[in-house]
Amino acid sequence: MTKVKVLVRGTYVLMKKELKENFLSPMVYILSALFCILMGWLFFNYLIASKELTDQTLTQSVLLPIFGNMNFIFLFLAPILTMRSFAEEKKLHTLELLLTSRLSHFEIIIGKILANFITSAFMISLTLIFPIVLAMSGYSHWSIVFSSYGGVLLSVLCYITVGCFASSMTENLVVSALLGFCILLGLMLFSITGNATNNLLLAQFFQYLAIPFHFESFVRGGIRSFNFIYLFSFMGFFTYLTHLSLESRRW
Amino acid sequence: MSLAIHLKDVTKVYPGVTALDNINLQVKKGTIHGFIGPNGAGKSTTMKIIAGLIPPTSGFVEVDGIEALKNPSEVSGRIGLLPEQPPLYLGMRVEDYLRFSQEINGAQEEGQALLEKIIERCRLQDVRKRLIGNLSKGFKQRVAMAQALVYGADIIILDEPTVGLDPNAIVDVRDLIHELKKEHTILLSTHQLHEVARICDEVTIIDKGKILRTGPLEVIQSEFSAFKTYEVLVKSLSQTLKDSLRAKSFIQGLDILDHPEGKLLRIRVQGEDDIRGTLARDIANECSLLEFRERKMELEEVFREVVRD
Ligand SMILES: Nc1ncnc2c1ncn2[C@@H]1O[C@H](COP(=O)(O)OP(=O)(O)O)[C@@H](O)[C@H]1O
Ligand SMILES: [Mg+2]
Numbered sequence: 001m002t003k004v005k006v007l008v009r010g011t012y013v014l015m016k017k018e019l020k021e022n023f024l025s026p027m028v029y030i031l032s033a034l035f036c037i038l039m040g041w042l043f044f045n046y047l048i049a050s051k052e053l054t055d056q057t058l059t060q061s062v063l064l065p066i067f068g069n070m071n072f073i074f075l076f077l078a079p080i081l082t083m084r085s086f087a088e089e090k091k092l093h094t095l096e097l098l099l100t101s102r103l104s105h106f107e108i109i110i111g112k113i114l115a116n117f118i119t120s121a122f123m124i125s126l127t128l129i130f131p132i133v134l135a136m137s138g139y140s141h142w143s144i145v146f147s148s149y150g151g152v153l154l155s156v157l158c159y160i161t162v163g164c165f166a167s168s169m170t171e172n173l174v175v176s177a178l179l180g181f182c183i184l185l186g187l188m189l190f191s192i193t194g195n196a197t198n199n200l201l202l203a204q205f206f207q208y209l210a211i212p213f214h215f216e217s218f219v220r221g222g223i224r225s226f227n228f229i230y231l232f233s234f235m236g237f238f239t240y241l242t243h244l245s246l247e248s249r250r251w
Numbered sequence: 252m253s254l255a256i257h258l259k260d261v262t263k264v265y266p267g268v269t270a271l272d273n274i275n276l277q278v279k280k281g282t283i284h285g286f287i288g289p290n291g292a293g294k295s296t297t298m299k300i301i302a303g304l305i306p307p308t309s310g311f312v313e314v315d316g317i318e319a320l321k322n323p324s325e326v327s328g329r330i331g332l333l334p335e336q337p338p339l340y341l342g343m344r345v346e347d348y349l350r351f352s353q354e355i356n357g358a359q360e361e362g363q364a365l366l367e368k369i370i371e372r373c374r375l376q377d378v379r380k381r382l383i384g385n386l387s388k389g390f391k392q393r394v395a396m397a398q399a400l401v402y403g404a405d406i407i408i409l410d411e412p413t414v415g416l417d418p419n420a421i422v423d424v425r426d427l428i429h430e431l432k433k434e435h436t437i438l439l440s441t442h443q444l445h446e447v448a449r450i451c452d453e454v455t456i457i458d459k460g461k462i463l464r465t466g467p468l469e470v471i472q473s474e475f476s477a478f479k480t481y482e483v484l485v486k487s488l489s490q491t492l493k494d495s496l497r498a499k500s501f502i503q504g505l506d507i508l509d510h511p512e513g514k515l516l517r518i519r520v521q522g523e524d525d526i527r528g529t530l531a532r533d534i535a536n537e538c539s540l541l542e543f544r545e546r547k548m549e550l551e552e553v554f555r556e557v558v559r560d
Contacts, residue, residue: 006357010355013351013354013355014355017351021340021342024342025342092338092339092340092341093334093336093337093338094338094339094340095338096304096332096334096336096338097338097352097355097398098355099304100302100303100304100327100330100332101327101352101355101356102324102327102328102355102356102357103355
């Protein structure tokens with residue numbers, strides 16, 4: 001019991017520090033502004049394009065594409081958000097401070113992932129204005145909105161895990177961000193590979209490995225248990241890789 | 252006296268480099284232990300191993316009698332490390348940084364009191380609310396030292412704490428180290444010997460991953476003092492004097508330099524006996540002696556002598 005308490009405490013301490021760092025730097029605000037402008041413009045366009053304002057069409061022609069786009073944009077934003085997490089600590093030698101402390105690798109990694117996740121959640125929360133606007137025009141299909149937000153958050157969490165791993169591989173921020181993109185884009189390509197094969201089993205296998213495939217289940221409102229299993233094992237895998245990467249610094 | 256740090260047959264091999272070759276090191280509790288060696292000797296590597304930052308390739312590490320490699324979490328709170336590169340978050344305020352260091356090392360109940368004490372001791376009162384990135388190098392170094400002290404570790408490891416500081420800042424850091432002696436065991440690395448001579452009780456000399464000498468400062472120093480250099484200024488130098496000096500058995504080397512007032516003899520002497528009297532008389536008999544002084548041999552030079560054989 002006390003062990004769990006210590007674990008939570010260590011994670012919390014680091015998360016607090018990371019959050020402070022994130023929100024004291026202009027990066028978050030620049031990214032948020034960009035994100036808002038982009039999303040607002042998309043929302044406006046989709047809204048104009050959809051002629052009849054019924055629940056059915058609003059879901060189909062506005063919400064689904066909006067969440068799809070949000071997810072896609074975070075493919076780029078997440079590695080930028082996370083690029084500092086380990087790379088900068090290495091560059092400034094502060095990683096030694098963390099590694100000689102009582103904190104375990106696990107606490108360090110989870111603390112950083114959570115801090116970046118909360119930062120992303122803050123950015124995503126700025127889009128809550130869309131459902132509110134829709135509500136004013138009488139939209140009432142809330143379950144799909146909830147599950148879509150859930151889907152976006154989970155898939156962004158995956159991106160952040162990958163971004164943190166990329167950051168732990170290098171001391172260079174640009175390399176870190178690019179590496180993050182590349183891994184995420186590479187994973188996206190799985191679904192295209194899936195489409196290109198004639199073998200149904202192989203196609204399904206590749207599809208299963210791509211995050212967007214699972215994300216779609218959330219947006220369509222057809223969440224299965226294997227979606228969760230995939231997303232959590234994905235995060236577990238990259239958290240473990242990050243741990244190995246930190247460990248390898250010790251030779 | 253019990254040991255704060257005990258390394259037994261520690262070897263560290265980096266890919267292609269043997270950084271430490273079977274070293275044994277004992278640091279007694281309550282002492283300031285100087286760890287001297289030229290760059291690349293393996294000082295930082297040793298300190299990182301003690302602090303648990305990297306594992307040794309083979310060997311044992313004991314901290315306060317605890318097996319450090321098997322109980323890393325037990326040991327981490329007992330050791331405060333100031334790495335070679337001060338690990339500072341430049342965007343944090345001094346106070347917040349120190350509190351963060353307390354928190355990640357398991358803050359105790361009396362944390363706040365300790366924080367105040369360390370801030371005062373490191374003389375950081377005036378800068379406690381300032382961003383670390385805006386401080387001068389000397390202050391940064393003191394903040395980094397405060398970081399190692401602020402969670403109540405008994406053993407403090409300082410890796411070249413005075414490198415790159417201006418003379419005033421060096422004095423400050425040295426005073427601080429001296430003050431810490433009352434409550435802490437300190438392992439201090441440096442490549443400048445005169446620093447060690449002022450503050451250390453015990454000294455270990457390391458070069459190329461091997462321990463060359465270890466022991467109380469006086470013992471090592473007396474070994475050093477076997478090498479002495481006298482500088483003698485004479486108006487002119489006769490051949491007979493030159494020959495007679497060269498013939499003396501205790502004179503190891505004789506350099507003759509030009510000097511505006513005549514000739515400067517630099518005489519290197521080995522042995523414990525005080526031969527200044529005889530030497531001065533001999534020279535004064537032959538020519539006019541203007542000046543006779545012992546040249547404080549830079550410990551660097553002495554060090555080179557020791558390392559040579
Ligand atoms: N991470 C590393 N990888 C490979 N070699 C290293 C590494 N760190 C140190 N070394 C080598 O180990 C030796 C000892 O280095 P170090 O302990 O830093 O010496 P010092 O601190 O006494 O200057 C040097 O030859 C150095 O090149
Ligand atoms: Mg060094």
